[in-house]
Amino acid sequence: MTGDGIGQETPEETRVCPRCGSVYRSIEVKRIGDRYYIYAYHGKKGKVPQLCSLGPLESPDKVISDIRIKLAALQVTLGDAPVDDRLAVASELSKLAGEIYQLAFNLAKPK
Numbered sequence: 466m467t468g469d470g471i472g473q474e475t476p477e478e479t480r481v482c483p484r485c486g487s488v489y490r491s492i493e494v495k496r497i498g499d500r501y502y503i504y505a506y507h508g509k510k511g512k513v514p515q516l517c518s519l520g521p522l523e524s525p526d527k528v529i530s531d532i533r534i535k536l537a538a539l540q541v542t543l544g545d546a547p548v549d550d551r552l553a554v555a556s557e558l559s560k561l562a563g564e565i566y567q568l569a570f571n572l573a574k575p576k
């Protein structure tokens with residue numbers, strides 16, 4: 466892990482960096498001033514961490530509303546898709562649901 470980033474391990478098959486298209490090792494969140502930014506961490510080249518910037522971290526409300534919009538769009542997109550595609554996406558969604566459940570559980574835990 467680098468800096469004060471929050472390392473978030475994700476399953477190998479979902480670790481494709483939206484910026485450069487290669488597999489990343491973890492998602493890092495860095496604080497710059499009073500804002501947070503998301504980076505895909507690709508490991509180190511010598512001592513220099515290889516990071517792709519994925520943009521600022523939005524407020525929690527915005528993140529959740531974005532997820533709802535994306536899920537609604539996915540439902541429309543997959544409406545007429547072949548059953549194999551739908552099953553593959555359903556399997557990914559159920560893994561994601563597990564991760565979201567775990568995250569919610571961790572957040573709700575008293576410190």
Ligand SMILES: [Zn+2]
Binds near residue numbers: 516
């Ligand atoms: Zn990248």
